[in-house]
Amino acid sequence: MDNELNVTYVTLGGHVEVHKYRYLYFLIIFTAYILIICFNFTIVCLICFHKNLHEPMYIFIAALLINSVLFSTAIHPKLLIDFLSEKQIISYSACLFQFFLFYGLSGSEFLLLAAMAYDRYVSICKPLQYPTIMTKTTVSIFLVLAWLVSACQTAVAVILSADMKVCNLTLKGILCNNSIYNLHCVSSRTLSIFGVIAVINAALLPLLFILFTYTRILIISYRSCRDVRKKAAQTCLPHLLVLISFSGLCTYDIIIVRLGSDFPKTARLIMTLQVILYHPLFNPIIYGLKMKEISKHLKRLICQARVM
Incomplete structure (x- = not known):
């Protein structure tokens, strides 16, 4: 009983007329x-079941889509409970x-996109060395590091925040993002510095690496034959679209805490919903439509479903 009394509850104050539109x-x-789970796992299953898709590029795509499902699962069930509850609170x-x-998981997304960019760079710029560079061991190391590095880095921020005293019990949002720093009684210089370092490591450096590799791909493709340019366009365009989409949404999430109360509540809700809805749905649609081999298997699956 004493433990229950010592629990600190935070009100999620970002909901707009939830009692009216619950x-x-x-x-x-x-x-x-449901659509996020179905769309993402459909592509993942196609990659698992078809041997011609057991290549590094498609393995990274599968990892990215699984990451999207995990990201959604961390947010959506709690939101569904909040909509049906009288009070939108969380410990x-x-x-x-x-x-x-x-x-x-957001940091893992950037690192997975960086691994995909490197895979495309080796495939297009060093095709003869591709089998020896992008081995199963290399792919496995990239996947482990993508999830492990991001998780360890975020864990440090969580540990630092756990030791902070909480004075404000109302969060200006519908989920626990970087707005939790506004709950603390005193802003921590250590936490702020680490936050900047984390953004640089998890987002900025992978983004710069991706831009560098795609610039190299663009230069080499421009100097090469038409087939190389076509291959580069077919395989790199979906990755770039996903990168641009995700980077834009992450930029919003980073700057929103700086704007604070100056940002309208309804606009904040709409932007947050885009972060948690748009991107996890966008990924499988882009890869399903734009990646030629995946699209081919997807069309075949749809035709079989119609026959049945």
Whole structure:
């Protein structure tokens, strides 16, 4: 009983007229969550079941789509509960856990995109060395590092936040993102410095690496024959579209805490919903439509479903 009394609860104050539109919100999020699971796992299953898709590029795509499902699972079930509850609250410890999953998986997304960019760079710029560079061991190391590095880095921020005293019990949002720093009684210089370092390591450096590799690919493709340019366009364009989409949404998430109360509540809700809905749905659609081999198997699957 004493333990229950010592639990600190945070009110999620970013909801807009949830009592009036609770069932509409619930229907939208529930439908989106089911679609996210179905779309992403359909592509993942196609990659698993077809041997011609057992290549590094498609393995990274599968990892990226699984990451999207995990990201959604960290957020959507809690949102669904909140929409049907009288009070939209979360314990501070659970909030920190959601923060860990939110940024741990977001960082993994950037690192996976960086690994995919390197894979495309080796494939197009060093085709003869590709089999010896992109081995199963190399791919496995990239996958482990993508999840492990991001998780360890986010865990440090969570540990530092856990020791901070909480004075403000209302969060200006519908989930536990970087707005949790506004809950602390005193802003921590250590936490702020680490936050900058984390953004540089998890987002900026992978982004610069991706831009560098795609610039090299563009230069070499321009100097090469038409077939090389076509291959580069077919395989790199989906990755670039996903990168641009995700980078834009992450930029919003980083700057929103700086704007604070100056940002309208409804606009904040709309932008947050885009972060948690748009991108996890965008990934499988882009890869399903734009990647030639995946698209071919997907069309065959749809035709078989129609026959049945």
